[in-house]
Amino acid sequence: MSSRRLAWAAMGLVLVVALGVGARGKSGPLTEDQRVHRVASVIRCPTCRGLSAAQSDAPAAEAIRDEIRRRVQDGQTDGQIEDYLVSRYGDDILLDPRANGVGLLVWALPLLGGAAAVAGLVFVVRRNRVRPGRRRVTAADQALVEEALHG
Amino acid sequence: MSAVLGTAGVTLGLVASILGMITLALGLRRKNPGLLRAGQRYTWLVLAGGVVATIAMQYALLSHDFSLKYVADNGSRSTPLLYTVTTMWSALEGSILLWALVLSGYLAVMARHFRDRVTDPIVAWATLVALTVAAFFFGLMAGPANPFRLISGTIPTDGPGPNPLLQNHPLVAFHPPMLYLGYVGFTIPFAFALAALITGRVGEGWLVETRRWTLFAWGFLTVGIVLGAWWSYAVLGWGGYWAWDPVENASFLPWLTATAYVHSVMVQERRGMLRVWNLSLLVATFSLTILGTFLTRSGVLDSVHAFTESAVGPAILGFFALVVAVSIALIGWRGDLLRSPGSIDAPVSREGAFLANNVAFAAFAFVVLLGTVFPLLAEAVNGDQLSVGSPYFNKMTAPIGFTLLFLMAVAPALPWRKAAAETLHHRLLWPAWAGTLTVVACVLGGLRGLGPLLAFGLAAFAGAAAVRQLVLSTRAALRSGQPVWKGVLGRANGGMVVHIGVVVLAVGFAASSAYGHKAQFRLAPGQSARLAGHRVTYLGTSTVVHSNKTTTAARVRVDGGKVYEPALNQFPFGSQAIGTPSVKTGPLSDVYLTLVVTPDEQGVAVIGVNVQPLIAWLWTGGAIMGFGTFLAAWPGGRRRRRVKAAAPERTTGAQDAAVPEPAVAR
Numbered sequence: 001m002s003s004r005r006l007a008w009a010a011m012g013l014v015l016v017v018a019l020g021v022g023a024r025g026k027s028g029p030l031t032e033d034q035r036v037h038r039v040a041s042v043i044r045c046p047t048c049r050g051l052s053a054a055q056s057d058a059p060a061a062e063a064i065r066d067e068i069r070r071r072v073q074d075g076q077t078d079g080q081i082e083d084y085l086v087s088r089y090g091d092d093i094l095l096d097p098r099a100n101g102v103g104l105l106v107w108a109l110p111l112l113g114g115a116a117a118v119a120g121l122v123f124v125v126r127r128n129r130v131r132p133g134r135r136r137v138t139a140a141d142q143a144l145v146e147e148a149l150h151g
Numbered sequence: 152m153s154a155v156l157g158t159a160g161v162t163l164g165l166v167a168s169i170l171g172m173i174t175l176a177l178g179l180r181r182k183n184p185g186l187l188r189a190g191q192r193y194t195w196l197v198l199a200g201g202v203v204a205t206i207a208m209q210y211a212l213l214s215h216d217f218s219l220k221y222v223a224d225n226g227s228r229s230t231p232l233l234y235t236v237t238t239m240w241s242a243l244e245g246s247i248l249l250w251a252l253v254l255s256g257y258l259a260v261m262a263r264h265f266r267d268r269v270t271d272p273i274v275a276w277a278t279l280v281a282l283t284v285a286a287f288f289f290g291l292m293a294g295p296a297n298p299f300r301l302i303s304g305t306i307p308t309d310g311p312g313p314n315p316l317l318q319n320h321p322l323v324a325f326h327p328p329m330l331y332l333g334y335v336g337f338t339i340p341f342a343f344a345l346a347a348l349i350t351g352r353v354g355e356g357w358l359v360e361t362r363r364w365t366l367f368a369w370g371f372l373t374v375g376i377v378l379g380a381w382w383s384y385a386v387l388g389w390g391g392y393w394a395w396d397p398v399e400n401a402s403f404l405p406w407l408t409a410t411a412y413v414h415s416v417m418v419q420e421r422r423g424m425l426r427v428w429n430l431s432l433l434v435a436t437f438s439l440t441i442l443g444t445f446l447t448r449s450g451v452l453d454s455v456h457a458f459t460e461s462a463v464g465p466a467i468l469g470f471f472a473l474v475v476a477v478s479i480a481l482i483g484w485r486g487d488l489l490r491s492p493g494s495i496d497a498p499v500s501r502e503g504a505f506l507a508n509n510v511a512f513a514a515f516a517f518v519v520l521l522g523t524v525f526p527l528l529a530e531a532v533n534g535d536q537l538s539v540g541s542p543y544f545n546k547m548t549a550p551i552g553f554t555l556l557f558l559m560a561v562a563p564a565l566p567w568r569k570a571a572a573e574t575l576h577h578r579l580l581w582p583a584w585a586g587t588l589t590v591v592a593c594v595l596g597g598l599r600g601l602g603p604l605l606a607f608g609l610a611a612f613a614g615a616a617a618v619r620q621l622v623l624s625t626r627a628a629l630r631s632g633q634p635v636w637k638g639v640l641g642r643a644n645g646g647m648v649v650h651i652g653v654v655v656l657a658v659g660f661a662a663s664s665a666y667g668h669k670a671q672f673r674l675a676p677g678q679s680a681r682l683a684g685h686r687v688t689y690l691g692t693s694t695v696v697h698s699n700k701t702t703t704a705a706r707v708r709v710d711g712g713k714v715y716e717p718a719l720n721q722f723p724f725g726s727q728a729i730g731t732p733s734v735k736t737g738p739l740s741d742v743y744l745t746l747v748v749t750p751d752e753q754g755v756a757v758i759g760v761n762v763q764p765l766i767a768w769l770w771t772g773g774a775i776m777g778f779g780t781f782l783a784a785w786p787g788g789r790r791r792r793r794v795k796a797a798a799p800e801r802t803t804g805a806q807d808a809a810v811p812e813p814a815v816a817r
Contacts, residue, residue: 015590015608018594019604019605022594023604042542051389056389057388057747057759091535091536092536095539097537103537110517121507
């Protein structure tokens with residue numbers, strides 16, 4: 001292994017270890033506040049525009065947070081709480097549309113589009129690489145060069 | 152009086168636009184230079200129309216002429232002077248007037264800039280296209296969005312004033328004009344793009360002409376968006392600055408496509424490639440400014456069916472459809488001329504990186520557009536009520552953001568055509584170590600979470616790469632006997648300054664999103680609460696009656712030091728109280744205070760506290776980006792060197808002059 005590669009491999013190792021340690025996060029189960037925040041951040045504040053129930057200080061958002069907290073204390077899962085809120089307020093209470101029915105499109109289209117774009121990119125680069133020097137030098141071109149050099 | 156003057160201005164603008172279009176069309180058809188010259192002169196009349204209408208509107212607002220419906224609906228005698236002036240862009244009709252004013256200004260600057268080339272068909276066609284856009288906006292004001300409509304019935308003696316949120320912070324005087332200077336500025340490159348297609352002169356000439364226009368528009372839009380985020384932070388009171396709200400997305404969309412363009416245009420200038428793509432990006436950028444206006448100004452966001460209540464929505468949507476249809480037809484028609492002579496030799500090259508950059512920006516724009524219009528589409532198609540909000544946008548755009556940061560780090564070090572491993576090693580090793588060591592330092596400092604750590608690492612990598620380029624270019628400037636500041640001028644070097652701004656902004660965004668703390672405290676006077684290492688002490692409240700509002704302000708001492716006064720404002724015509732946050736801002740963290748509930752009988756108030764790190768980096772990053780754009784657009788550099796050296800442009804790019812590339816790069 002050349003010293004050049006060694007330098008990059010060492011860096012990669014340091015980076016992976018550091019990210020590994022950093023990504024593990026603080027251990028232990030989530031606290032009640034953290035769970036309330038996690039659910040509330042995907043719930044729309046019914047009286048605001050574009051804010052989640054976790055972000056807004058509006059009374060309606062506070063009421064939703066209180067409801068979530070009650071249900072967290074009752075031992076419900078995040079999914080159960082979301083189901084309850086959807087049944088009460090309708091599908092549009094979720095800021096993250098569910099990936100079923102029409103809502104599937106909003107998740108699938110970017111992924112399909114992204115895959116198509118990457119495939120297209122690879123295709124373009126490949127196509128150009130397999131045909132290097134596809135342009136033949138014509139006599140007219142050579143004449144032009146001659147003229148430029150000696151004319 | 153102001154109604155007559157205003158209507159005269161709007162009519163003048165509309166008639167001059169149409170006459171200009173006709174004159175130019177005739178001149179182009181008959182190849183008559185006299186007519187082309189005359190056609191250009193109409194732009195000055197359009198400007199006069201825009202200025203007269205604006206003066207009339209300002210006069211009406213300042214003199215409280217409530218016979219005008221716009222003033223009666225949005226003005227008030229008690230509004231302070233600054234917000235009376237800004238009332239012009241506080242509602243639909245006035246915003247269209249501001250748009251028309253800015254557009255007529257750009258038109259006049261364009262006419263002056265190209266005054267020696269008025270008989271050139273490409274200039275004539277571009278002016279014709281720009282005049283068509285002007286005719287549309289003046290037409291809107293002459294018809295459905297008339298800002299000078301008279302009130303029917305008795306004239307009121309006072310009005311409600313602008314939306315309370317729009318008279319709460321001085322940034323409202325800067326954010327919309329900046330944004331509009333950006334939006335509208337893209338009209339000129341768009342006009343030249345169409346002119347190039349129509350005349351068939353799709354070579355690189357028109358690009359060079361419009362390069363600086365695009366840069367300026369981009370810079371204004373960037374600063375406008377950042378100011379909007381700042382306004383949002385300072386006024387809305389939820390502690391954040393970006394909510395992926397459709398109005399914000401509408402300004403962000405053209406920014407994304409324009410950013411893709413300012414990068415990919417370099418590939419075309421350098422290698423002659425991506426012609427169709429670049430034209431499409433310019434068209435997309437302009438179309439998205441129109442679509443954004445439709446989304447934010449037609450009422451469609453309140454309900455899919457609301458926008459047909461006034462003719463404004465359908466008119467803008469129709470214009471959008473026209474722009475898209477005409478552009479696609481023109482690109483299709485000229486398809487054979489647009490075939491590019493060059494090709495990409497290797498994926499790991501400057502042009503390869505620009506291509507990847509463009510795919511990333513296009514994907515970014517697609518996700519934001521889809522998420523913004525999806526609820527509307529779903530409702531229109533089968534009546535489904537759906538929301539698409541920040542969790543969706545954050546999830547979908549974060550990987551794209553990381554990709555862009557990575558490309559920003561690597562691309563400046565890549566040579567054109569092909570990169571040798573030796574070159575990459577030499578140029579990237581130290582920036583990459585800067586990124587790695589930043590991650591290590593953050594982890595050792597106790598920061599956790601893969602997302603923010605990746606963001607910090609990539610940001611440091613990209614920042615170091617940009618600094619490396621600037622150091623090299625500055626050294627090169629010194630070596631060739633030029634002053635130091637020459638090293639940061641020109642497009643490549645200014646671009647690196649912009650990159651540093653992006654890095655600073657990205658770090659602020661990642662840190663404030665990941666490590667914020669938010670809480671509400673019920674406090675009696677004298678009581679304290681702690682959050683994230685900060686102590687807030689509630690001292691009491693006081694109520695002040697202003698001319699336009701009644702303010703209840705809480706006095707809150709932060710960390711035993713200065714007293715801050717978050718407040719709640721009651722406006723006479725607004726039902727809901729509007730909060731005014733108060734922020735202790737610092738280079739490392741912000742303590743953001745709001746008064747959530749005014750004191751009850753026992754004097755207990757509810758104080759909202761947000762502690763978020765590195766918020767100030769967002770505004771700083773935005774300022775650096777604006778400054779970098781200014782440096783990048785600075786005349787000279789390239790051009791002057793070209794004259795002096797009299798060498799072809801392809802080999803005298805500022806980049807090459809500044810950074811000696813090893814022979815392998817060629």
